[in-house]
Every structure is written in structure tokens, then in C-alpha cells.
Amino acid sequence: MRQTVPFWSWAAKRSQDAFRKQSKVDNYRSRAAYKLLELNQKHRFLKKGFGVIDLGFAPGSWSQVASTAVGAEGFVVAVDIQNVSPPQGVFPVYGDMLDPQTQAKIQDAFQQHRQEPKTNDLIVDTILSDMLHSTTGIRIRDHAVSMDLCNSAFQLAKTFLRPGGFFVCKYYMGSEEHEFQKSLMKVFKRVHIEKPKASVKESREAYFVCLRRK
Numbered sequence: 085m086r087q088t089v090p091f092w093s094w095a096a097k098r099s100q101d102a103f104r105k106q107s108k109v110d111n112y113r114s115r116a117a118y119k120l121l122e123l124n125q126k127h128r129f130l131k132k133g134f135g136v137i138d139l140g141f142a143p144g145s146w147s148q149v150a151s152t153a154v155g156a157e158g159f160v161v162a163v164d165i166q167n168v169s170p171p172q173g174v175f176p177v178y179g180d181m182l183d184p185q186t187q188a189k190i191q192d193a194f195q196q197h198r199q200e201p202k203t204n205d206l207i208v209d210t211i212l213s214d215m216l217h218s219t220t221g222i223r224i225r226d227h228a229v230s231m232d233l234c235n236s237a238f239q240l241a242k243t244f245l246r247p248g249g250f251f252v253c254k255y256y257m258g259s260e261e262h263e264f265q266k267s268l269m270k271v272f273k274r275v276h277i278e279k280p281k282a283s284v285k286e287s288r289e290a291y292f293v294c295l296r297r298k
């Protein structure tokens with residue numbers, strides 16, 4: 085039987101530019117879409133009917149992928165510090181994830197959309213975080229900023245993810261990643277480290293893919 089080779093397998097062999105060109109063909113807002121597509125093909129954390137929070141959504145390609153995957157029965161709440169209009173059908177929240185008030189805004193948006201009674205227990209299936217400021221090139225500093233963002237996303241995951249839920253989180257490699265991974269392992273049954281093919285090889289970004297909240 086003929087096997088279909090995913091786009092990202094051969095594109096990676098060519099160049100990052102191939103991802104950028106393909107994103108125009110596929111109508112994605114950025115080539116980052118192929119990172120999420122690859123991660124999800126491997127770990128299946130986006131399913132029909134899921135409620136998803138996408139942290140650091142702008143320009144919006146992860147939200148595009150997520151909202152297609154969850155379909156009309158599911159929904160996506162997308163958060164960013166930048167006031168960028170979200171893809172169609174995606175519910176935006178504008179705020180800084182390092183500001184504690186943003187969590188309350190996300191909770192409101194989620195509950196409004198689901199029309200759930202006000203409660204502290206949200207039934208979120210998957211939380212994605214692709215948050216990162218533009219890096220400065222100063223590794224220690226970029227890592228420290230990234231770890232702050234990872235911790236804020238993890239805090240949200242601990243508060244709102246249902247048992248069995250999923251958490252995907254970008255990080256910038258550095259000395260604190262092992263401690264952070266240990267904390268993730270206390271909360272999730274499986275924690276994988278992934279470097280998708282659409283992620284620039286030389287960049288120090290990678291992803292924690294955490295499966296099945298305990």
C-alpha cells in the first residue's frame with residue numbers, strides 16, 4: 085500500500101522556506117501551523133468536540149489548526165498580548181499571561197462560550213502555549229523569560245485542565261528546563277520533549293507535550 089508522506093517530512097529536508105511557501109498555499113497565517121500539525125499527528129491531543137485554549141495565538145495559525153481539528157462541536161479560546169484579529173470562529177482574549185487578571189478573563193470567555201454556570205472547575209481538554217517574546221540572543225535572559233511564560237501556562241493548565249487533558253508548551257532551552265519537566269511529570273502521566281521539523285534547527289526552542297492529566 086502507498087504511504088502518504090506528510091508535508092513536513094519532505095519540506096524539512098529542503099528548507100524552512102518550503103514551510104513558509106506551503107503556508108501560503110494552505111492559507112495558514114504562518115508556517116508555525118506545521119509544528120502543531122506534526123505534534124498532533126504524533127500525539128493526538130486535538131480531537132472533535134474538544135475545548136481548547138491557545139496561548140500566544142498571534143498571528144493565528146495554531147488557532148486555525150486547532151479550530152479545524154475540534155470542528156463545530158468544539159471551540160477555541162485564543163489569548164495574546166497583541167491585539168490581532170483571530171481566525172474565524174476563534175474566541176479572542178487580549179491580555180498579558182503574566183498578569184493574574186488575564187486568567188479571570190480567560191475563565192469568563194470560556195464560560196460565556198460554553199454557557200456553563202460560574203464555577204472554578206473548567207472542563208478544558210487541551211491547553212496549547214506557543215508563547216515567546218522575540219528572542220534577544222542573550223541565552224540566559226531568553227530562557228528566563230520563556231520559563232516565566234511556561235510557568236504561567238502551567239498554572240493555567242493545573243487550574244483548568246480536566247483529568248485526562250493535554251498540555252503543549254513551547255520553551256527556550258536552558259538550565260531550568262529539567263526542574264520544569266519534573267514538575268510537569270507530577271501532573272501528567274506522560275511528558276515528551278519534541279522538536280518539530282518546522283522548528284528552525286538552530287533555534288533553541290522545543291516543546292513539552294504532556295499527555296493525560298492525572
Ligand SMILES: C[S@@+](CC[C@H](N)C(=O)[O-])C[C@H]1O[C@@H](n2cnc3c(N)ncnc32)[C@H](O)[C@@H]1O
Nearest residue numbers: 116140142143144145146165180181214215216
Ligand atoms: C511565536 S508567536 C505564536 C505563533 C502562533 N502560535 C501561530 O501559530 O501563529 C508567540 C506569541 O506569544 C505572544 N506572547 C508573548 N508573551 C506573551 C504574554 N506574556 N502574554 C500573552 N501572549 C504573549 C506574542 O505576542 C506572540 O504573538
